[in-house]
Amino acid sequence: MSRQTLFDKIWQSHEICQNDEGQSLLWVDRHLAHEGSFHAFNKLAERGLSVRHPELTLGIADHYVPTHSRSLATVNDKTRSVIEQLITNTRAHGIPLIGLDDSRQGIVHVVGPELGLTQPGLVMVCGDSHTSTHGALGALAFGIGASEVAHVLATQTLWQNKPKQLRIRIDGALSPAATAKDIALAWISQLGADGARGYAIEYAGSAIDDLSVEARLTLCNLSIEGGARCGMIAPDDKTLAYLKNRPMAPKGDEFEQATAWWRTLVTDADAVFDREVELDASEIAPQVTWGTSPEEALPITACVPYPDDAHATDKARQHRDSIDYMGLKPGQALTDIAIDRVFIGSCTNARIEDLRAAAAVLKGRKSKVPGLISAGSTQVKAQAEAEGLDHIFIEAGLEWRESGCSMCVGMNGDQLASGERCASSTNRNFKGRQGLGSRTHLMSPAMVAAAAVAGHLTDVRPLLQEFPQP
Amino acid sequence: MTPFTQLTAPACPLVRSNVDTDQLIPARFMKEPRRVGYGQFLLYDLRHDDTGKPADDFILNQPGAEHFQIMVARRNFGAGSSREAAVYALVDYGFRCVIAPSFGDIFSSNAVNNGLLPALVNEADADRLLNALGSEPTPISVDLASQQIHFAGQVIPFDINAVWKTKLLNGWDDIDLTEGYRSKIDDFLLTYQTRYPWTQGQPEGAPGLIARDNR
Numbered sequence: 035m036s037r038q039t040l041f042d043k044i045w046q047s048h049e050i051c052q053n054d055e056g057q058s059l060l061w062v063d064r065h066l067a068h069e070g071s072f073h074a075f076n077k078l079a080e081r082g083l084s085v086r087h088p089e090l091t092l093g094i095a096d097h098y099v100p101t102h103s104r105s106l107a108t109v110n111d112k113t114r115s116v117i118e119q120l121i122t123n124t125r126a127h128g129i130p131l132i133g134l135d136d137s138r139q140g141i142v143h144v145v146g147p148e149l150g151l152t153q154p155g156l157v158m159v160c161g162d163s164h165t166s167t168h169g170a171l172g173a174l175a176f177g178i179g180a181s182e183v184a185h186v187l188a189t190q191t192l193w194q195n196k197p198k199q200l201r202i203r204i205d206g207a208l209s210p211a212a213t214a215k216d217i218a219l220a221w222i223s224q225l226g227a228d229g230a231r232g233y234a235i236e237y238a239g240s241a242i243d244d245l246s247v248e249a250r251l252t253l254c255n256l257s258i259e260g261g262a263r264c265g266m267i268a269p270d271d272k273t274l275a276y277l278k279n280r281p282m283a284p285k286g287d288e289f290e291q292a293t294a295w296w297r298t299l300v301t302d303a304d305a306v307f308d309r310e311v312e313l314d315a316s317e318i319a320p321q322v323t324w325g326t327s328p329e330e331a332l333p334i335t336a337c338v339p340y341p342d343d344a345h346a347t348d349k350a351r352q353h354r355d356s357i358d359y360m361g362l363k364p365g366q367a368l369t370d371i372a373i374d375r376v377f378i379g380s381c382t383n384a385r386i387e388d389l390r391a392a393a394a395v396l397k398g399r400k401s402k403v404p405g406l407i408s409a410g411s412t413q414v415k416a417q418a419e420a421e422g423l424d425h426i427f428i429e430a431g432l433e434w435r436e437s438g439c440s441m442c443v444g445m446n447g448d449q450l451a452s453g454e455r456c457a458s459s460t461n462r463n464f465k466g467r468q469g470l471g472s473r474t475h476l477m478s479p480a481m482v483a484a485a486a487v488a489g490h491l492t493d494v495r496p497l498l499q500e501f502p503q504p
Numbered sequence: 505m506t507p508f509t510q511l512t513a514p515a516c517p518l519v520r521s522n523v524d525t526d527q528l529i530p531a532r533f534m535k536e537p538r539r540v541g542y543g544q545f546l547l548y549d550l551r552h553d554d555t556g557k558p559a560d561d562f563i564l565n566q567p568g569a570e571h572f573q574i575m576v577a578r579r580n581f582g583a584g585s586s587r588e589a590a591v592y593a594l595v596d597y598g599f600r601c602v603i604a605p606s607f608g609d610i611f612s613s614n615a616v617n618n619g620l621l622p623a624l625v626n627e628a629d630a631d632r633l634l635n636a637l638g639s640e641p642t643p644i645s646v647d648l649a650s651q652q653i654h655f656a657g658q659v660i661p662f663d664i665n666a667v668w669k670t671k672l673l674n675g676w677d678d679i680d681l682t683e684g685y686r687s688k689i690d691d692f693l694l695t696y697q698t699r700y701p702w703t704q705g706q707p708e709g710a711p712g713l714i715a716r717d718n719r
Contacts, residue, residue: 047700050692051685055667059685061696063703073538073588083679089705098535112535156703163586163610179588179614181678189682191689195665197609227522228580228606261583263609284702292702327522327580348578348627352521443585445531452554462584464526466549 039301040268041199041234044174048157050191057193064151065091065186066142066160067129069098069116074161074183075123085127087190092151093124093131096141097445101408101435104134113446127187140411140437143167143381147251148411150280154269154296159186164381164461166257169266170250171273172299174234176264197263198308200233201301204241206315211495213391214249215383215459215478217241218256219321219331221313227329231261233309236301241315242267247276248385255382256461259328268300322368322491323463323476325356330463332368334481334493340364359465360473361453368491371475374454376405376432376486377468378479380442383459384410386417388479392459393423395483395497396430402489405432406448408440430486444469457485505619507675508648511600513573514641515655516563517634521578523547525611528582528590542589543597568641570598576633577604582611582622591618601646603653603662605630616668619675621648623662633660648673 038046050059067074071093078085085091098113100106106114117134124131132138138145143164146152154172159165161183168175178192186192202221222229235257237250245253250267257265267273274293277283284292319333330353332339341353341364357364362371378384378392389409407427409415415437418424424434441448442460444467450456452471459482463474475491484494533545551564558565564572575594581604582590591614594602601621612622623646625633636642636656644655646662648669653660670676682689697704 047696051688053667053681055670057667059682059689061689061692070534070587076538081679087705116535153702155700161586161588163584177586177610179586179591179610179617181588181617182613185678185682188679189689191682191685193667193678193682195667226580227583228608231580231606231609258584261580261606261608288702292700295700327524327583329522348521351519355520443531445534462524462526464524464584466530467526470530470532470549471554 037302037305039199039305039307040172040236040266040299041174042305043299044155044157045196047155057195060157060192060194062159062186062190062192063090063156064158066146066158066165067091067093067120067124067183068096068142068160068162069120071161071180071183072116072119072123073180074187075119077180077184078187083188085129085187088128089130090190091129091187093120093129094139094142094145095120095134097439097443099134099438100446101406101438101440101448104436106134137412137416140413141381141384141439143255144385144410144414147171148280148413150277150283153277153283153292154273154299159192163258164255166262166264167251167255167381169257169264170247170254171277172266172269172296174264174266177258197234198232199236200230200262200309200311201236201238201307202311202313203239204237204313204315205239206241207244208241208315208318211320211480211498212318213478213480214245214252215256216318216321217313217315218253218259219323219328219476220318221311222256222260222328223321223331225260225311227259227327228261230257233262235262235265237265237267238301243270246387247272248387251385252382256328259461269296320478320481320494322481324360324362324368325353326359326463326465327356328461328463328476330356331476334368334491336368338362338364338366338368369493370490371455372490373403373457373475373485375403375450375456376401376482377441377456377458377460378482379406379408379410379440380460381410382461383479384408384414386414388459389414389418389423390421392479392483393426395480395487395494397426399430399487401431401486403486405486406435406441407432408435409437412437432486441468443467457482457491505675505677508600508619508621508672510645510647511573512643512645514568514571515574515576515637515644516569516572517637518563518575518577519634522580522583523577524584525582525587525590525608526584529587529593534587534589538592541596542592546593546597566639571641573598573600574644574646575599575602576630576637577602578630579605579627581607583608586610588614591615591620595620603630603633616671617678619672621646621664621672623653623664625653625660625662629660632658
């Protein structure tokens with residue numbers, strides 16, 4: 035059928051049927067389970083249900099895992115219990131698990147693509163909102179709640195209302211220091227944190243074609259911060275080259291067979307979107323957030339806004355509240371904001387290219403503030419060490435940690451003290467996200483590195499040494 | 505699940521936008537089993553000051569707050585993390601309905617799966633409703649069948665997805681419903697796995713990771 039979008043094609047191939055109200059029952063190819071899935075497993079237990087397709091779920095501990103070492107010995111009882119429940123639950127149901135001591139351990143959204151588990155055309159779910167990440171390889175991937183996780187475990191299907199579709203087209207060339215993170219913060223600040231609510235996003239345009247697969251993962255990861263159901267990018271030569279020979283990707287003839295289908299997973303030229311947004315990549319400068327919502331982002335050259343400048347009274351109230359919580363002054367230059375800590379990590383920005391970009395800025399320099407670097411996966415950590423990046427970070431005065439969600443969400447105890455301000459490569463600057471009273475400024479890994487060197491938010495561009503080319 | 509038809513109860517005005525799920529329940533409480541009751545964690549960091557004492561001026565610490573069953577907030581309520589614990593906190597506190605101009609998508613699904621009605625109103629109606637809710641707990645009525653909210657002699661409409669409406673009105677649970685589709689799923693799978701064989705997993709009980717792990 036012509037006039038279909040990438041999203042339509044995957045949706046249609048997974049639609050088992052519709053109910054009387056028009057909701058679709060979708061087949062789920064892959065489910066990722068982390069420690070937070072204990073509510074869903076408890077729900078199954080209460081009802082005496084088994085897992086229908088244990089081979090299609092993969093368990094990985096990431097949210098609560100310690101990053102100072104891989105030992106659970108020093109972890110508090112409640113945290114250890116949550117990690118152990120994942121082990122017990124996956125074992126009881128015959129679900130494969132990547133344990134804490136496994137060389138493939140890491141953040142689910144980093145590990146999935148890295149292992150080739152994430153593939154074009156798959157429907158993938160996880161009880162985590164950043165599941166949108168996997169759309170970068172052309173999968174239809176979205177976060178779900180515990181009740182839906184239980185439903186997937188019990189039936190390997192999910193009831194879904196078909197979302198509307200939004201294409202964000204970004205043409206032109208990004209300036210050297212602008213990254214996928216900056217594209218994301220730019221569109222979210224333009225459209226709002228609920229600007230894409232109810233939509234599936236397809237990112238397209240020459241700037242997207244030019245992005246590496248890792249950068250695309252960052253962009254799709256942040257789709258949820260603009261309220262989107264998912265974000266996706268049509269698979270191309272880069273996608274196929276990335277997937278080839280990954281451990282869980284199809285091999286040999288099957289890879290060729292899969293490729294034949296993957297090549298069809300592009301939006302037809304005459305397909306119609308419910309909404310189209312266009313951005314000029316060349317206009318996107320390095321961004322930082324100043325407030326407590328990802329929509330409160332500005333180019334680093336800007337100043338904290340005056341609440342009264344905003345049009346709507348609700349927006350003015352929100353800005354005042356954010357400025358107050360963040361301890362800022364209206365009109366203050368963003369580059370005058372001093373920081374207490376830095377964090378580079380998370381499913382958003384802790385892949386090898388992210389660490390290389392940060393290391394390029396930190397090489398031969400010292401950080402003025404303490405900070406953590408937690409690689410997105412144990413494999414990324416090993417790769418970084420093979421390249422000597424760990425030495426650059428340690429010599430700059432930063433801590434080189436094991437992989438996990440760490441200070442992005444603070445569940446494992448990696449947290450800021452109340453009132454502390456952090457330049458962070460993560461995805462949410464919500465109140466208290468990095469610990470009670472924590473103040474988070476989101477930015478790209480290179481911008482975090484620059485802030486570390488300066489001791490305050492700063493423009494990375496003058497500090498650029500050998501910025502790696504994608 | 506308890507069906508939702510009509511509710512008359514005091515409404516809690518939460519005059520804020522972007523009340524994300526990290527605020528609805530801070531992550532540090534999510535290690536707890538549900539049986540401890542998640543209501544105590546609802547909006548914890550707004551309900552308490554820096555020293556951990558109740559923040560006297562916060563709405564949920566006002567006299568009569570324990571009777572609230574409806575929350576009214578501004579745009580983008582429940583954005584962010586997919587944590588269903590945010591809904592557990594609302595439901596365990598006693599809330600059965602949240603009214604706002606927009607909700608996080610995942611939050612809405614989670615709400616409906618727990619019998620909590622996410623009622624969408626326009627910005628102007630949210631303002632009227634918030635203005636009508638003074639400092640004293642004020643009862644309002646929410647009728648799901650007619651999709652109307654009645655307060656202080658006024659009536660405003662709300663939106664709800666038709667499927668969710670049916671589910672809430674009947675108290676239906678998806679897992680029970682899907683059991684009735686078992687043969688349809690099996691039929692689908694036969695064709696699907698022939699067409700896309702690489703998407704299959706290993707036979708149950710086989711060792712190792714998901715099928716395609718050829719390490």
